[in-house]
Structures are given as structure tokens and as C-alpha cells.
Amino acid sequence: MSVPDDHPALDRLAEFGASDGLADFAEFLRVCAELTGFDEPELRATGMAQEHHRTTLAHRVRDDHALVHLWYVGAWPGEEPTSARAYDQGLVWRTFHAAPPGSAAPGHGSWAEAPRGGEKR
Template identity: 80%
Template sequence: MSVSDDRPADYDLAERWDPVVNEYVDALADLDEFLRVCAELTGFDVPELRSTGMADEHHRTTLAHRVRDEHALVHLWYVGAWPGEAPSSARAHDRGLVWRTFHAVPPGSAAPGHGSWAEAPRGAVAPDNGVAPDNGGEDR
């Protein structure tokens, strides 16, 4: 995904991550610019990134690191942790983009609901193995 803006056609996003080029690095101090760059890197648009509820927290995590590495930013958004570190919060992993990517719920993050064990999962077919259910030995 590419975010449309007024950048020249020969603009190199990699320049943004060069710590020597302070004007680009300092631009990430602005939350809106941070989100615009992250949208370009992750493939999710800015409203989608904001809807995770992690924009401010991921911005603070990024600002806490001196090196602005595009791979680290993508890892942060998808997994909820800066590479090599624990998640930035208890909810960061659960809100990671990895779960949205394949429309899943992180294991253990949401209760399936009372009595959910009594019904087959959606789309599952109950096996018909020809064996009568066990009635606790009442017919013997």
C-alpha cells in the first residue's frame, strides 16, 4: 500500500530511517507523520492503525529507541513488541496486526462463552461413527 502525498517519484523511504538525516528521524516525533509512515510500511491505512488502540503506545515505544528501523516498526505493529523485547503492554500482543491479517483471535485473549464446549465449532460436522453414546451403563 502506498499513501498518496506530494513526495517526488524518486523519494526513497529508506532515507527516513537514516539516523544521520535528522530531519527525517525527527519527523517521526509527530504522531500523524508516524502513523502515515507506519501505514505505508504495514499495508494498513491510518484509520485501521488507530482502530487497534495502540497508536499512542507504539509511538512512545518507537520514540524510546534511538534507531528508527522500518523492520522493527513493522514487527511492533504486527506482533506488539519491539524486536528482542517483551510486548510493550499486556494488550499489545492481542491487538497486533497479525491477528487482523488472517481474521483470527489471539489464543487465550477472549473467552469463548458459557457452554461453548457443548456445541461443535462453526462449520464443523459432527462425526457419525455408528457408535451409540455412552449412557453410563444404565442398560446393562
């Protein structure tokens, strides 16, 4: 996701560099909603808001790309996902309307059905 340089959330992040305004959870969610394109209730529904807030506070350098990466992938850039749940709840899967590989069983007897677009042999 690319955020235009004149995006209001970026101006807010620049302000936070000095005052650490992202320490306020409500402000953190508001800024993240602007950056990710998901509204605050959707971000809360992932169950990752508090964990992502803690992860953000643990990193000195904060920019829009790192926050978007954290929400979409479940990991701070250059690091492993903060938890298996963070990976499973990444916004990337909601964007694709899919489940992350290996996180959800396809269902009993699914092996007996041909894959979508596939032919039975």
C-alpha cells in the same frame, strides 16, 4: 512482511535518522501505514498508536522492520510486548481474522460443540 528497498517509506526513515521526524505523530502514522499495509484509521482503531509512538521514540535505532514488528506483534524486536493490550491488538490477528489465544472467551456452552472440522464422539 517484506518491504522493497526502493519503498518510499524507507527513504523517509533514512531522513528521520538525522532529524528524528518520527517524533511528529502524524508523520509516524503516515510512515507506519505505508509500512504495514493498514491505513491510518485502521492503525488508530487498534488503540495502540500513541503507545507505539512512545515505544518508537524510546529506541535510538529505528528501521522499517522494527516498526512493522511493533505493529504486528505488539513488541519491539527482542523485547516483551509493551502491554497485554499491545499483544491483543497486534495487526497479525487482524491479518489472520482471528483472536489471540486466551484473549477472547469462546462463548457460553462452546465446550458442548465439536470444534470446526472435528467430529462429535
